[in-house]
Amino acid sequence: MHVVSLYTFQWSDSHPENSQVWLDVDDHLRLVLIGRSGGGKSAAGNCILGQEVFESHSESFTAVTQKCDKKKAMVEGRRVSVVDTPDWFNSEQTPDEVRAQISSCVALSSPGPHAFLLCVPLDQPAKTELQALRALGTVFGPEAVQKHTVVLFTYVDRLRASGKAEGKSAEEYIASQRGDLVELVEKCRDRFHVLEKGGGRRQKQNVAELLDKVEQTVKEAGGQCYSSPAFQEAEDRVRQRQLEIARERKGVQPALAAADAGRLSTMRKPLEQINEEMTEDEIKDTRDEAEKSVSNTSIESLPPVTLSSILTCWHLKL
Numbered sequence: 001m002h003v004v005s006l007y008t009f010q011w012s013d014s015h016p017e018n019s020q021v022w023l024d025v026d027d028h029l030r031l032v033l034i035g036r037s038g039g040g041k042s043a044a045g046n047c048i049l050g051q052e053v054f055e056s057h058s059e060s061f062t063a064v065t066q067k068c069d070k071k072k073a074m075v076e077g078r079r080v081s082v083v084d085t086p087d088w089f090n091s092e093q094t095p096d097e098v099r100a101q102i103s104s105c106v107a108l109s110s111p112g113p114h115a116f117l118l119c120v121p122l123d124q125p126a127k128t129e130l131q132a133l134r135a136l137g138t139v140f141g142p143e144a145v146q147k148h149t150v151v152l153f154t155y156v157d158r159l160r161a162s163g164k165a166e167g168k169s170a171e172e173y174i175a176s177q178r179g180d181l182v183e184l185v186e187k188c189r190d191r192f193h194v195l196e197k198g199g200g201r202r203q204k205q206n207v208a209e210l211l212d213k214v215e216q217t218v219k220e221a222g223g224q225c226y227s228s229p230a231f232q233e234a235e236d237r238v239r240q241r242q243l244e245i246a247r248e249r250k251g252v253q254p255a256l257a258a259a260d261a262g263r264l265s266t267m268r269k270p271l272e273q274i275n276e277e278m279t280e281d282e283i284k285d286t287r288d289e290a291e292k293s294v295s296n297t298s299i300e301s302l303p304p305v306t307l308s309s310i311l312t313c314w315h316l317k318l
């Protein structure tokens, strides 16, 4: 199924009042990378997008990715956007900082990711990933895990080099020797992918297979990206912000714009009215800036991020 049609289905289904112009705003397959620091999130993002766009290195004793970032590319004929995230469960971050990071991720993947990719190193014990899945369910809702998470196994090359797989394929190794990984995959309704890096045709083919799995995931979830009150709030804010940016660019007088901004924040405009005020080009041109702007704000519909709900369950079982 083509991504554009997935997106069209989503919006025409849940927002019949919206005009076609919004349907074309973002026809990307939206992926969010999550997992522990050093788990290979940024490297996986670079591999998927076929470009070195996310910072990724091993010489650091602290987490490399410190804030959420979004990059886009055409991949095997598909528009793909990837949101890279820091390790949300890093003990050095306060719950407020984690909440800000999650808000940022929600804004950048608005109106919702098609898949969360939980990066899991194949050559290490999965001590923390079950807790990560639980935390994901707590923050975004159980359907985020049950319907939209794919386990993305990383470091298959190191597994092979270690000899632990004893010549078996990664799938055979997981099934025969890694009950912990089997449990993870089962929690995600058997959705997993083994990421093959190393460049060349093989890597491209492997990424194409991953994208096929994501599209299948979306199909099985009813043809929609993941949504929740937090993502709906983010999308609403991004659209409002797009309108403000378009007006600012048109040179609406500052006093008028300020008065209008105040009005917008207290009384949100119906989406169809916003559509009428903006051209298709304006909608496309203002999208990235609006998402970035909203990514620096707090999404109020997110549940509280507390030590007991997230961080404790992550760290106590290390």
Ligand SMILES: Nc1nc2c(ncn2[C@@H]2O[C@H](COP(=O)(O)OP(=O)(O)OP(=O)(O)O)[C@@H](O)[C@H]2O)c(=O)[nH]1
Pocket: 035, 036, 037, 038, 039, 040, 041, 042, 043, 044, 055, 056, 057, 058, 059, 062, 063, 064, 065, 066, 085, 086, 087, 154, 155, 156, 157, 158, 197
């Ligand atoms: N051999 C090998 N190295 C990998 C693989 N994936 C990532 N790496 C390396 O491991 C190091 C850490 O990977 P990153 O992708 O930066 O890890 P991260 O999850 O983004 O880590 P943070 O940004 O700190 O949260 C980098 O040097 C990567 O090149 C892999 O599949 N195989």
Ligand SMILES: [Mg+2]
Pocket: 041, 042, 043, 055, 056, 064, 065, 084, 085
């Ligand atoms: Mg990183």
